[in-house]
Amino acid sequence: MYSWLVLGLVAAAAAAGYDYESDPDIYHNKWWGPEGMEEDTSIRPFKVEWKKKMVEDLLYRLKNRRRLTPSLKGTNYNYGLNTDTMSYWLDYWANNYNFTAREEYLNQYPQFMTDIQGLSIHFIRIVPEIPEGKYSIPLLMLHGYPGSVREYYDVLWDLTKPADNRDFVIEVVVPSLPGYGYSDATNLVGLGFAEMAFIFKNLMNRLGHEKFYVQGGDWGALIGANMATFFPDIILGYHTTMPVAATDEALTLITAGSLYPAAVVPTELTNRLYPLQNTLEYFAQDFGYLHIQAAKSDALGVCIGESPTSLLGWFLHLFSIFSRRTNGNDPMGGLEIYSRDQIIDNLMIYWDTETATTSIRLYAESFNKKTFRSGFLNAPTTVPTVAVQALGEIFYFPPAALNTKFTNLVAVDVLDDYGHFLAMEQPQLFVELVLSGLQRIMQFNKQNM
Numbered sequence: 001m002y003s004w005l006v007l008g009l010v011a012a013a014a015a016a017g018y019d020y021e022s023d024p025d026i027y028h029n030k031w032w033g034p035e036g037m038e039e040d041t042s043i044r045p046f047k048v049e050w051k052k053k054m055v056e057d058l059l060y061r062l063k064n065r066r067r068l069t070p071s072l073k074g075t076n077y078n079y080g081l082n083t084d085t086m087s088y089w090l091d092y093w094a095n096n097y098n099f100t101a102r103e104e105y106l107n108q109y110p111q112f113m114t115d116i117q118g119l120s121i122h123f124i125r126i127v128p129e130i131p132e133g134k135y136s137i138p139l140l141m142l143h144g145y146p147g148s149v150r151e152y153y154d155v156l157w158d159l160t161k162p163a164d165n166r167d168f169v170i171e172v173v174v175p176s177l178p179g180y181g182y183s184d185a186t187n188l189v190g191l192g193f194a195e196m197a198f199i200f201k202n203l204m205n206r207l208g209h210e211k212f213y214v215q216g217g218d219w220g221a222l223i224g225a226n227m228a229t230f231f232p233d234i235i236l237g238y239h240t241t242m243p244v245a246a247t248d249e250a251l252t253l254i255t256a257g258s259l260y261p262a263a264v265v266p267t268e269l270t271n272r273l274y275p276l277q278n279t280l281e282y283f284a285q286d287f288g289y290l291h292i293q294a295a296k297s298d299a300l301g302v303c304i305g306e307s308p309t310s311l312l313g314w315f316l317h318l319f320s321i322f323s324r325r326t327n328g329n330d331p332m333g334g335l336e337i338y339s340r341d342q343i344i345d346n347l348m349i350y351w352d353t354e355t356a357t358t359s360i361r362l363y364a365e366s367f368n369k370k371t372f373r374s375g376f377l378n379a380p381t382t383v384p385t386v387a388v389q390a391l392g393e394i395f396y397f398p399p400a401a402l403n404t405k406f407t408n409l410v411a412v413d414v415l416d417d418y419g420h421f422l423a424m425e426q427p428q429l430f431v432e433l434v435l436s437g438l439q440r441i442m443q444f445n446k447q448n449m
């Protein structure tokens, strides 16, 4: 029964390419900048520069923070944070974080700005030297929330190095999402994850890439999936650490599978999804952030944007629940897998740019009726896809469900450990997975040309 069901779904999904032109709200040249602004289409070098005044003000706030309410005995991270262990991060930020060295660190990669649809977009771009006999392929890498381009800092040099055992070298383009870090935010309503797909296509076109590969996690995964859905002839392959198929068929399949899991999910992975009650309990317990961020973005943004302690608190809570599902029971929230510099560099990007509110608006502009009515989530894509599924990743979709969205699911790499911020947590493994994923996609393309 299972196989004809899947076959039927795949057949139903076979028509490639979502007709976004019937949906003017997400059309590709929409202007998101101030009215009457001249667009500067030049590509301008950019460096992070932390003003002395900003750093002094930040240190004042960190050193004059208010008393933290003691956590209840034995609750660890189950109430969202454990204030008994927050000084591990706060004291380091206030006393030992080397602003000069970290600013240099963030400037180790070539960064640029260019205007797209009225917004200045910040991006890292590494154009590698191409050894004799090799060729370069363009890869767009998209971060999410509460991340930034910093998520990829531990992998970019390795990812762009040539190697003897493959004939391609990767050129990476790693932009900050609009409203995040050093990219402009819009002052207009409606810039969600569908609209961002157009901005990044236009960015890649600006850089001379007519066709390219996309890699992403978190929002980057969802934006990348939208790009694959809208532009099947432009996106050569899609690699993701957070594969999501929010199609009606996938949701029906997953629900039906609660009666007979073996029909839907590989046996050894059953407990990633079933009993469904566990998954629902997990959502109820850990997904409050998503509802508040989507429903009342600005209320939360104001509350966490005014104080470094508040911003750190919200981010630690998210890094904790996104990294392992059992982290609530750990006194440190399981966060010692990250270095303090990793966590604080990422915070600095939000703090310096005052983007606590504009970043969260992406939830409000995406998890809304417009998205659910417009139908692109249901639209399949033929773009060859390789998915990585870490144990601690926040969503799990079995291959049968993923097939309803990604009709050319080339491979699924299942990891029996690790979490949502794979590039930060396991840089070497991440590099291997992206390289081998791209290789398999290229092989698929060659065979299906």
Ligand SMILES: *[C@@H]1O[C@H](CO)[C@@H](O)[C@H](O)[C@H]1NC(C)=O
Pocket: 098, 099, 100, 101, 104
């Ligand atoms: C901070 O980093 C800078 C630049 O790397 C270095 O010169 C300086 O000695 C460091 N300061 C401390 C206190 O370690």
